[in-house]
Every structure is written in structure tokens, then in C-alpha cells.
Amino acid sequence: xxxxxxxxxxxYINHNVNEPYPFVCIRYGNxxxxxxxxxxxxxxKYVIDCDSNLVIEHYNKQPSDTTVxxxxxxxxxxxxxxxxxMLDDYSIPLTFLYDCEYHTEWNNKFExxxxxxxxxxxxxxxxxxxxxxxxxxxYVMWQEEKSLNSKNQQQHVNxxxxxxxxxxxxxxxxxIEESELPSITELYTFVCKL
Amino acid sequence: MDIVLIIPPRIQxxxxxxxxxxxxxxxxxxxAGFMTKVxxxxxxxxxxxxxxxxxxxxxxxxxxxxxxxxxxIFKEVEKYIIDCANEIISYSPKWxxxxxxxxxxxxxxRLISIKVKELAPHISIVIGGGGIAxxxxxxxxxxxxxxxxxxxxxxxxxxxxxxxxxxTEFSGLNGLPTEQIDDIDSLPYPDYSDYDxxxxxxxxxxxxxxxxxxxxCVAHCSFCDIAKQWPKYRFRSGHSIAxxxxxxxxxxxxxxxxxxxxxxxGSMKAFTDMCKELTTIRNNLPENEKFTWDAHFIxxxxxxxxxxxxxxxxxxxxxxxxxxxxxxxQNVRDHMKKxxxxxxxxxxxxxxxxxxxxCRMLMIVGYPTETEEDFQETVDMFTKYQKYAHNGTIEHVxxxxxxxxxxxTPLDDNKDNNRIVKLNNHxxxxxxxxxxxxxxxxxxxxxxxxxxxxxxxxxxxxxxxNYRKQLFSACLEIKKLKNTTNxxxxxxxxxxxxxDSETGTLINNDISMSNNRNTINEIDTKINLTTxxxx
Numbered sequence: 001x002x003x004x005x006x007x008x009x010x011x012y013i014n015h016n017v018n019e020p021y022p023f024v025c026i027r028y029g030n031x032x033x034x035x036x037x038x039x040x041x042x043x044x045k046y047v048i049d050c051d052s053n054l055v056i057e058h059y060n061k062q063p064s065d066t067t068v069x070x071x072x073x074x075x076x077x078x079x080x081x082x083x084x085x086m087l088d089d090y091s092i093p094l095t096f097l098y099d100c101e102y103h104t105e106w107n108n109k110f111e112x113x114x115x116x117x118x119x120x121x122x123x124x125x126x127x128x129x130x131x132x133x134x135x136x137x138x139y140v141m142w143q144e145e146k147s148l149n150s151k152n153q154q155q156h157v158n159x160x161x162x163x164x165x166x167x168x169x170x171x172x173x174x175x176i177e178e179s180e181l182p183s184i185t186e187l188y189t190f191v192c193k194l
Numbered sequence: 195m196d197i198v199l200i201i202p203p204r205i206q207x208x209x210x211x212x213x214x215x216x217x218x219x220x221x222x223x224x225x226a227g228f229m230t231k232v233x234x235x236x237x238x239x240x241x242x243x244x245x246x247x248x249x250x251x252x253x254x255x256x257x258x259x260x261x262x263x264x265x266x267i268f269k270e271v272e273k274y275i276i277d278c279a280n281e282i283i284s285y286s287p288k289w290x291x292x293x294x295x296x297x298x299x300x301x302x303x304r305l306i307s308i309k310v311k312e313l314a315p316h317i318s319i320v321i322g323g324g325g326i327a328x329x330x331x332x333x334x335x336x337x338x339x340x341x342x343x344x345x346x347x348x349x350x351x352x353x354x355x356x357x358x359x360x361x362t363e364f365s366g367l368n369g370l371p372t373e374q375i376d377d378i379d380s381l382p383y384p385d386y387s388d389y390d391x392x393x394x395x396x397x398x399x400x401x402x403x404x405x406x407x408x409x410x411c412v413a414h415c416s417f418c419d420i421a422k423q424w425p426k427y428r429f430r431s432g433h434s435i436a437x438x439x440x441x442x443x444x445x446x447x448x449x450x451x452x453x454x455x456x457x458x459x460g461s462m463k464a465f466t467d468m469c470k471e472l473t474t475i476r477n478n479l480p481e482n483e484k485f486t487w488d489a490h491f492i493x494x495x496x497x498x499x500x501x502x503x504x505x506x507x508x509x510x511x512x513x514x515x516x517x518x519x520x521x522x523x524q525n526v527r528d529h530m531k532k533x534x535x536x537x538x539x540x541x542x543x544x545x546x547x548x549x550x551x552x553c554r555m556l557m558i559v560g561y562p563t564e565t566e567e568d569f570q571e572t573v574d575m576f577t578k579y580q581k582y583a584h585n586g587t588i589e590h591v592x593x594x595x596x597x598x599x600x601x602x603t604p605l606d607d608n609k610d611n612n613r614i615v616k617l618n619n620h621x622x623x624x625x626x627x628x629x630x631x632x633x634x635x636x637x638x639x640x641x642x643x644x645x646x647x648x649x650x651x652x653x654x655x656x657x658x659x660n661y662r663k664q665l666f667s668a669c670l671e672i673k674k675l676k677n678t679t680n681x682x683x684x685x686x687x688x689x690x691x692x693x694d695s696e697t698g699t700l701i702n703n704d705i706s707m708s709n710n711r712n713t714i715n716e717i718d719t720k721i722n723l724t725t726x727x728x729x
Contacts (some may be wrong), residue, residue, distance in 0.1 A: 137340065138312035145305065146272070152263035167255065169264040174670075176252045176264055181662050184649060188642045191669050194635055 003133065005046045006086040009056070012079040012120075013037040016067045022078045023060040028052055028129075038080060054127045056082065059120040063107070079120040091134045092141040100127045196228040196358055197289040198282050202302035202705075204257040205295045206660060212394040214404035214454050215293040215323055215350070217384035222351040225382035228358055231285050232388040235278050235306075236299075242274070258298045260584045271305070279309040282317075289318050289358060292342075294325030298569055300332055307341045320357060322346035322366075327423060338370070348372030348423070349409070351381055371404060383438055391446055395587075396488065398513070400450035403442055407435045407468070411456040413492060415518070416530050417558060420456050427458045427460055432467025440475055450513070453489035458515075458649035462498065469503075472510035486513035491553075493517055493534040493542045501545055508549035514589055515546065515553045522575030523568035526561050543579060547587040553655060554589055559644055560596035560637025562605065562614055563624035569640050576648050583653040590656035593645055595636040595664055599624050622668065632707075635672050641665065 005028075013020045021037040026044060029052030044156045057134040058080050067076040070074055094117075102113040104123035119125055130136060165176045182190060199216035199239045211236060243250035252267045253274070282290055290310055292303050298681050307319050319342040326333045326345060333345035346353045348366040352375060355366035365373040375381065385402050396402035408429035411420045459465045476484050489512075521527050524536060534542075546553055557572070582588045598621045599606045600616065609616065613627040623634045642665055645655055655661065 053263060072428065132315040134315050136311050137310050138315070141308045141339075141341075142305075142312060142666060145308075146268060149263045149268035150265045153265050154263075165252075165264055165266070167259065168266065171465070174255075174256060176262070181659065182666055184642060186562055186648045187662065188639075188646050190666075191635065191639045191642050191672075194671060194672055 002047050003050050003087045005048050005054070006043050006084075007046075007054070008041065008043045008083040008085075009011055009038055010081040010083050012040045012077055012081065013039075014065055016076050017065050017078070019060075019065075020078070022058055022080050025055075025057040025136045026060060027055040027057070028083070031135055031193040041083070044127040048129065050087070050129050050131045050133075052129060054085075054129050056080070056119070056125045056127075057123070058125075059122050059162075061122050077120060079118060081119070082125065087128065087133050087136075088130070090136070092127075092136050095140045095143045096136050097127065099143070100125060102126075195231060195284040195287040197223060197291050197354075198233060198285050198287040199291040199293065200232070200278070200282065200306070201234045201293050201295065202278075202299050202306055203236045203239050204254050204298050204302065204321075205236045206254065206258075206294060206298065212385065212386065212389055212403050212452075213293065213295070213297075213393065214406070216388070217386050217404075217407070218351050218381075219291065219293075219354050220385040220388070221382040222355055223358065224385055226355045228355070230385070230388075231287070233278075233281065234389065235302075236295075237393060239274070254589045257302050260301060261553075275305050275309050278306055279313055282306075282310055283314045287317060287319060291354065292319065292321045292323075294321050294323040294332075296325045299323075304336060304341060307336065311341065318343040320344040320346060320354070322350045322354070333538070334369070336521075336716050344368055349375050351375065374409075374424060374426055375427070376426075376428060377477045378406070378428050379434045382487055383441060386442075386446060387556070389449060393401075396450045396452060398450070400486065400706035401446075401448045402450035402452055403446065404446050404454050405435065405438060405451045406430075406454045407458060407464070407489075408460055410454045412460040413457075413533055414531055414604065415520075416498045416604045417520075417561070417597060417600070419600050421604075422602035422607075429461045429464050432469070432471055435464075435468045436471035436475060439472065439485070442664045443475075443479075445482075445713070449452075449483060449485045451485065451487040453487060457492045458489035459491055459494065459499065462494075462503075464504065466503065469506045469510035473506065473710050476509070476511055484511065486511045488514040489516065491515035491517050492536050493519070493532075495534065496541050499542075501548075504545040504549045504551070508551050512551045515551060516592075517542070517553050518554060518556045519575075520556065520558045521561060521564065521568065523564065524571075526568050527563050530558075530561065543582055543587065547582055547585060552587055552589040555591045557593050558597050559592060559641040560632060561630055562597070562612060562624075562632070564632060564640075565629060573644065573647055576644075576651055576653065580651050580653075583648075583651065588653060591648055592656040593641060593648075593661065595661070595668060596621055596622065596641050597636070622671070638665065638668055638672065 007026070007187040009024065011022050013022075019037075021039045023036065024034065024038045025032060026034040028046060028048055033046055061078055066074055069075050082097065085097065097117060098115050100114070102116060102119060102123055102125045104111045104113060104121040106121040106123070154166045156164050158164045167174055167176055199220055201213045203218060205213070213236070216232045217686050220232050222229045225689060239250070239253065243253065248271060249267075252264070253270055256262045256264070256267050256271050290307075292306065294300065294303050303321060303325075307321075310317055310319065321333055321336070321342055322345060327347060333342065335346060336342045344357055345368060346357070346366050347369075349372070350366070353364050353366040357367060362368075363370065365371060384404070391403065394402060408427065410424035410427035411418070412427050414421050439451060439613060442451070472487075479485070518532070519539065520530055527534070543553075559569070559572070561568075569710050576591075579588060599609070600621060605612060606613065615627065617623040617625060626632060645658075645661070645665075647656060
């Protein structure tokens with residue numbers, strides 16, 4: 001099934017160097033659909049089959065393309081930022097895009113970075129384009145659940161000084177394993193004291 | 195494959211009963227020409243974590259409590275859910291059907307649905323079962339979010355077939371009113387062929403499958419919502435049930451059956467016919483193949499169920515009868531609309547003991563009218579029947595938790611007439627104005643005391659560990675509820691009370707009350723009332 005892909009990229013331009021614009025190569029599957037300098041914020045539009053990876057490559061950047069001041073702070077740079085990707089009328093959620101891998105190559109060092117849509121190094125950012133657009137929605141739902149489990153997890157230092165993983169149940173911190181249960185006699189004492 | 199029917203985690207019990215729902219649907223779907231596959235993802239969890247009980251406990255907590263968050267455990271859960279989703283997808287079904295047993299299956303239902311939709315959005319998802327029978331919001335919310343495509347309430351056999359046939363307007367579908375199936379004898383047999391039945395044994399370790407002889411109930415007990423779910427009592431002929439049992443013996447080689455009925459002896463004619471036929475079948479089987487069955491059973495008087503019927507029942511293979519005794523107090527049982535008295539109970543106990551059939555007593559502690567004296571009668575009843583625990587007639591006692599005010603029960607529907615006020619909009623936290631010292635804490639105290647007492651008398655408490663866990667949770671819950679303030683306000687707004695701060699008494703201005711001045715000595719209630727006064 002064909003969909004219309006709209007990809008918006010924002011360049012970061014360094015006018016202090018001879019070639020101020022970043023270079024980008026966009027590939028869909030094996031096909032190069034754009035290759036050249038990115039001089040202004042631009043939305044690229046393609047009709048695709050949604051059966052391949054989309055790759056955005058930032059290339060030809062030199063170390064000298066980054067300008068720093070006397071304090072070694074960056075004052076101008078060449079880079080590309082991915083602003084959005086739309087498939088038909090559906091905007092691919094940022095959560096999904098942040099999970100995609102950015103394979104960088106800088107000073108002969110290779111790294112895989114996630115959680116960025118700012119491509120400041122030479123490298124390839126790879127997005128799997130899912131055949132069914134609604135899959136992104138469920139992917140995001142799942143990531144939200146995962147994120148809740150990461151953000152909301154709790155720990156508690158017990159009487160022995162050990163860190164114990166807990167969760168809140170009915171307002172009380174409860175050991176996540178909860179393998180130790182009070183005996184019925186202990187429970188009776190407990191309820192009487194409530 | 196037309197549909198994969200699954201049982202998601204978590205159904206917690208001490209015995210791995212074969213789930214009945216998906217098999218019943220499968221039987222009807224196969225009969226209508228559809229191809230089905232049933233998978234039990236609940237019991238599989240036990241196998242995976244057989245040697246890691248702590249992880250199993252954490253994973254269970256994850257599924258059962260929405261406020262459980264843990265990154266490490268989520269990784270375990272994620273792996274399991276992805277495996278489940280991939281297995282479902284491997285059958286290339288058009289539909290996924292999820293049997294939601296209770297609230298404890300909600301989280302897994304949601305997660306499995308999301309994962310299946312993410313990996314295979316072309317698969318449509320339908321959910322149904324007891325877990326959505328009274329909770330209307332859960333399935334509607336999932337449908338609104340596009341996580342499921344349909345839900346079925348009420349008896350699903352005909353509705354699920356209609357759904358797969360492409361009908362959208364059918365009873366029970368997506369919020370449409372449910373209709374009872376009148377002729378349950380006409381339903382195809384449930385299909386258990388997808389289960390590895392050796393993994394499902396009953397309490398005595400026998401290979402067991404569920405069987406349904408009736409739906410609904412002849413009684414209308416005040417605490418029970420069966421009459422609301424199934425207003426009409428429908429039962430199958432004894433001949434038809436016996437035929438189905440014979441079919442299972444021949445097909446699956448099982449030797450035990452668990453009736454899913456609310457009661458097995460609702461129609462004495464059908465029950466007697468069934469027992470006669472089962473006796474004939476059993477008499478023709480070698481000794482080591484003779485089957486037994488367990489069933490819910492109501493205590494009847496001697497005239498309705500004379501001694502010879504007990505002999506017949508025993509020869510038909512009766513194993514354990516699950517009897518709703520509920521209370522040792524006649525006053526409480528009368529209010530509950532239980533249809534037996536102390537003589538009937540004594541007669542029944544004597545008869546089942548005589549013929550060698552055992553029972554599990556089902557109890558309710560903390561009924562709204564239960565006074566200290568009533569509770570003492572329950573305690574005394576266990577002392578009196580201790581001999582039956584010792585000779586094995588009383589196999590277990592199921593004490594439940596404390597009385598829940600379940601939506602759809604006569605007690606809940608007639609709260610005002612029964613002078614019951616629900617606090618904190620919570621099914622466990624309520625108070626009966628005619629019995630105001632019976633607070634949630636007092637009920638829990640009686641419940642825990644009773645378990646302690648009958649343990650000491652030598653009774654076996656059914657699912658003891660599971661209930662101990664739930665009782666512990668309930669104690670923690672009370673601590674939380676004690677800090678709330680909205681409940682007493684509700685009482686004041688609705689029922690015209692004043693609080694005398696000098697004497698610590700609640701003064702009722704409602705002239706319809708039998709006593710217009712109730713002294714509240716119970717400390718918890720005082721705390722709440724003080725809160726009102728201050729506010």
C-alpha cells in the first residue's frame with residue numbers, strides 16, 4: 001500500500017566557513033531520493049510503499065566546520081535536525097523517532113546514538129518505515145508503559161540496610177516480591193492494632 | 195485460522211483448574227465451521243517461573259496491580275508478552291479472543307492487545323468474560339483507544355459466532371443488551387482438545403475438565419449477583435449431562451469433572467435423572483476408571499432431598515460439594531434469603547458423611563446484619579462440626595474475605611432500604627446504620643479471627659496462603675481508608691446526622707430509624723466523626 005511520506009529537515013548553518021551548508025543524503029531502501037546541500041528548512045515529499053528503511057545521512061562535515069570561541073564554546077556549527085516525519089496524515093510520534101539509531105562516524109570512531117534528532121556528526125540515522133501506520137500508535141503505547149515502569153519504580157532501604165525494590169499498594173510500600181507473608185496470628189495482632 | 199482464544203494472566207488459585215470459557219466458545223465456533231486455537235497463557239507462567247518463586251510473585255503483582263511499576267520486572271513481562279504475541283501471530287488468525295476472567299486479568303489483556311496490534315495490526319481483537327461483566331469502563335476505554343475491536347458481555351457462545359460471521363448488531367456485542375440463551379442443551383460441547391490436560395488436575399490430583407449443567411440459580415441470595423447476570427434459571431436434562439460426561443471420558447480420558455453451575459441440585463428431577471445415568475455409566479467402568487465430580491450444591495430440607503438421594507449421588511460419583519453455608523446464624527441466613535435452617539444443615543452434614551461424600555463450606559464473614567452474637571454462632575458452628583473436619587467430610591472451608599457490596603446484588607441495589615452506606619465508593623468499605631459497630635476493620639478482625647480459630651480446630655482453610663495475602667492487603671487498605679474524609683460527609687448529606695462532640699455520639703434526626711440516638715463506641719468511627727465535626 002502506498003503512502004505519502006513528508007520529511008522535514010532543518011539545517012544549522014555556519015557562515016564562518018567556506019562551505020556553510022550541511023550535506024544530506026536521503027535514501028529510501030536502495031534508492032537515493034535526495035543528495036546535496038541543505039540550505040534552508042525543507043519538507044521532502046515522496047510516495048513510498050512503506051516496505052523499507054529510510055536513512056538520513058549527514059556527510060562531508062569537517063572538524064573545522066565547527067566554530068568555537070576563546071572559551072571553547074561552540075558559536076556556530078553545521079548540522080541537520082529532523083523536525084518531523086508524516087505518513088499520509090499521521091505524524092510519526094517523536095518517541096518512535098528518538099528510539100531510532102544514529103550511526104555516527106567521527107574522527108574514525110564509530111558509535112550508535114539514540115535519543116537525538118540533531119545530527120551534528122557525520123553519520124546515518126535509520127528509521128524503519130512500518131507498513132501499517134497504526135503500528136506506530138501501538139509502539140508508542142508500549143513505550144509509554146515501559147517508560148512508566150522506569151520512571152515510577154521505587155526503592156526502599158530496609159532495616160538491614162539493603163536496597164529493596166518496592167511498589168505502592170493501597171498507599172503502602174510493598175516489597176515487589178512479597179514472598180514473606182505474616183502468619184494468621186500475626187495478622188490478627190496487626191488488625192487489632194489498626 | 196479464524197480465531198485464537200487465549201487466557202491471559204493472572205488467575206490466581208492454588209489448583210490449576212482448566213478454564214471453561216474459551217473452550218465453550220471454541221466448541222460453538224467449531225460447530226459453526228470456524229477454525230480455532232485455545233492457548234492458556236495464564237498457567238504457562240507458573241511453568242516458566244517454577245524455580246523462581248520471587249520473580250513469579252513480582253510478575254503476578256505487576257499483572258494484578260496497576261500501580262506496580264518496576265523496570266526490571268517490566269523487562270520480564272515484556273519478554274513474556276512478546277512471546278505470547280508472536281505465538282498468537284504464528285497461527286495467522288483473523289481474530290484474537292481474550293477471555294478476561296477478572297479484574298486481575300485487565301493489565302495483561304491491555305498489554306497483549308497492544309503488542310499484537312503493534313506487530314500485526316490486521317488481527318482484530320475481541321474480549322469478553324467475567325472480568326468485564328460488571329466493569330463497563332474497561333472494555334469501552336480499550337475500544338475507544340483502538341486497542342480492541344469488539345467486546346462481548348453475557349453468554350458468548352452465540353455472540354462470538356455472530357461476530358465472526360460479520361454481524362455487528364447482536365446481543366451482548368459492544369454494549370448491546372445481553373440476551374440469555376434459553377436452550378443450553380442445544381449448545382455444542384466445549385472443546386478441550388487444545389489443552390494438555392495432564393497439566394490440569396483437580397484438588398485430588400485427578401485429570402479434570404469443567405462441565406456446565408445449568409446457568410442461573412433457583413435462590414436469590416442477597417449478596418449474590420447471579421440473578422442479575424442470569425435472571426432465568428436454565429438447566430439441562432440429566433440425560434444430556436451424562437452424555438457429555440461420557441463423551442469426555444471417551445475423548446480425553448479424564449476421570450474428574452467440575453460443574454461450573456451455581457448449584458447442581460436446582461432441579462431435583464434433572465439432578466436425580468443425571469445421578470441415575472451417571473451411576474449406570476460408572477457401574478460399567480473398571481474400578482480404576484470410575485470418575486468423580488465436584489459441584490456447588492444447596493442445602494435442602496429432608497423432604498426435598500431425602501436420604502436415598504444422597505446414596506444415589508454417592509454412587510453417581512459425587513466427590514466434593516461446595517455448599518454455601520455463609521453463616522452459623524439463622525438470623526443472618528434468613529436475611530441473606532438462604533433457603534435452609536439448622537436442622538436442614540445438620541441433616542445434610544450427617545447424610546454426606548454417611549455416604550462418604552465430602553464438602554467445602556463457603557462462608558461470608560461480616561454480613562451487614564451480623565452482630566457479635568451472630569458471629570459467635572458461626573464460631574460455635576465450627577466447634578460443633580469439628581468431627582466432620584476430622585473425618586474428612588468437611589474437606590475445606592472457604593472463608594472468602596469479608597462481605598463485598600457487589601454491584602448488581604440485591605444488597606447493593608437496595609442499599610437505602612437495608613440502611614447501608616457505601617464509604618469511599620469502595621465495595622469493601624461500607625457501614626450498616628442499624629449495625630454501626632460492624633466497621634470494615636471489625637469485619638476484617640472477625641474474618642482473621644475465624645481463620646485462626648478454625649485452624650486451631652483442625653479445619654483446612656481453602657487457598658489459605660492466597661487469602662492470607664489478600665487479608666494482609668486489606669489490612670493495609672484500612673490504614674489508607676482511615677485517612678480519608680469524604681465518607682462521613684456523604685453520611686451527613688444523605689442521612690441527617692448530627693455529632694455531639696461532648697459525648698462523642700452520633701445523633702440521628704431521621705425519625706424512621708428505630709433508635710434515634712446511636713452511641714458509636716467503635717474507635718474508627720469516632721475518628722471519622724471527629725473529622726466531620728472539625729470540617
